[in-house]
Amino acid sequence: MTEADKRVNLDQLDHDSCRSWDYSQDFCVTCGICSSMCPVSGIDDFDPRKLVRMISLGMENEAVDSRWPWICTMCGKCEASCPMEIKISSIVRKIRSLRERDEVPGILHKGLETALKTGNNLGLPKEDFEFILEDVAEEIAEEPSFENFTVEIDKKGANILTTIHNKLVNTHTDDLKHWWKIFHAAGEDWTVPSENWEGTNWGLFTGDDEAMKKMSGRIVDHMKNLGAKNLLWPE
Amino acid sequence: MKYIKEERIKIDKSKITKLAAYHDPCNYGRKAQMLFGHGYFQEPRWIMDQCAEEWVDLYPMEMNQTCCGGGGGTLTTGNDEERVYYGRKKIDQIKASGAEMIVVPCHSCHGQLNNIKKEHGFEELEVKYLWEIVADALILK
């Protein structure tokens, strides 16, 4: 970066641009407590106080283009200690939501798009999904005390319906077994939906409220259609 | 929790032999407390009590807990260097607690801690889901 680049671009100082945001950003007293709490303060010159001040000043475009909101984990540690109760992690999520969707880093938006289209982040077809579940169930049934273990997919009227994290039918199938074993030991009446089973909701991370609603709506639909009484949504 | 209280499942504490520590995920703890008025701090600790003879808390914990660094989708954004650096504090806390096993109820924390432990010189750390230690400690009929 040259010295000229480092200079603040005064065209960006548009007090009106973030006026309507109601995260209390204008109450910031620049005390810096948030910055001292944040585990990634200093990376790439980031710290939460700077971001809050940028939004207060109306430097919306610069914030949206920056990597900062994507380095932050929205952990809320800054926010929990802010004396002015500024909603810092909500500011971060709002800035993320303003990124062009194609410019969302990594696989977050692509995974979400796939999930909206196919029902899960991997685009895994129904037959393959069922095959994996049944395969894991057979492995469990080979263990002592689990001889008659089975997984009943799309069972109506079950007491518990559970969603699945995509990594558990991808690289971490062994981690499906823990809950299933507990269900078995407790004599639980449970089921898994064969479609739209994705438990993660990446709209939370990309700031996409519409997508989040759609993903959650699907789970509500399952509960209704399958008449399940309780939901286990560990993601 | 209900299963254990109603004795629908039985737990053998002696099956967990390593010293475990519990990590509060941001979303189940601090953020739930801020957004919904209830952070899940006591419930997982009660389960820990049922499953292990002895376990420890990290410092700081609950509302002041430090994030593992894998939240907010950072495991998938490709900013890996920053993410690994972020997690140094968590690994330091686990080391300071003397635990050989870290128990988490969150998929992101689980993935992150397994992913960064080697880089921060703690390859032998065992990362477990909260429901995994329940499954591990089950008394089977």
Ligand code: SF4
């Ligand atoms: S802790 Fe709150 S008031 Fe203090 S600098 Fe950070 S945002 Fe501003």
Ligand code: SF4
């Ligand atoms: S929410 Fe973001 S800015 Fe705040 S402490 Fe966590 S990582 Fe830092």
